Amino acid sequence: MTYSGRILAIGIVLLFNLIRYLYYHQYLALAFNWTFFILTAFFLCVAWWCGKQFDNVKYLSERDPLTGTYNRRTVEQYFQKAAKICDIKKQTLGIIMLDLNNFKEINDEYGHHKGDELLIQIASALNKYVTKNDLVARWGGDEFIILVPNIEEEFAIDYVQKLQRAITLQSSESFSNVEASVGYAIYPQQGSSFQKLVQKADAYMYKEKKKK
CATH class of the missing domain: 3.30.70.270 (Reverse transcriptase/Diguanylate cyclase domain)
Structure with missing residues (x-):
């Protein structure tokens, strides 16, 4: 099983949080709050779970259920x-x-x-x-x-x-x-x-x- 779904999901979340940081704390100059890391961690956990479901479905759609070889x-x-x-x-x-x-x-x-x-x-x-x-x-x-x-x-x-x-x-x-x-x-x-x-x-x- 590959990690492509999880890697893609994590990458999207990291990019989103980078943009969020730059917009709120650099562009708008809002004070940085430690809750930023809590939200980021939460988003990363959700992204990992969703990416894992995608990887599981992709694996099962490509494989023979008995032997594990491709279909x-x-x-x-x-x-x-x-x-x-x-x-x-x-x-x-x-x-x-x-x-x-x-x-x-x-x-x-x-x-x-x-x-x-x-x-x-x-x-x-x-x-x-x-x-x-x-x-x-x-x-x-x-x-x-x-x-x-x-x-x-x-x-x-x-x-x-x-x-x-x-x-x-x-x-x-x-x-x-x-x-x-x-x-x-x-x-x-x-x-x-x-x-x-x-x-x-x-x-x-x-x-x-x-x-x-």
Whole structure:
């Protein structure tokens, strides 16, 4: 969760009180009263509380409630921004689709609460693996999507395959025989729209899934 709402609210209150001080005690030359600090402290407390509510709402609107990763709406918005940066800098953007194999069997054998625990573990592993510029989102069910700006030439080997191994190692601590199928697409070489790239990555992922 960010502090942007709280920082903005505090900044506005401080600016307001600075203007208040300059107007009453400098421009109008009124005698300075210690109650000025009480009012300022009160306004700052209110601003902090309001800013915190804004930050909470913003966080919940961007996140998947189970895993804490970003949701579909946020990842689509991020893609638009990242794609524009790639166009300007002549870079490429990787879109990775990840799907857990045999997730239904895990739910049937251990129960849905254990399936939820697995999804949380997978999300944690993804967040540990990716860099600060990457974005991890839950696409739906047991599917996750990752956006990777400014990818390297050996993207398929250095990133995708290592990611797949990291997921297998993480999940094996609590569940047996858990693996992930991974597909990917590259912007702009394989498409200019987010929907088209997701379709390509999804098709690639299910092609790999059938091989297992």
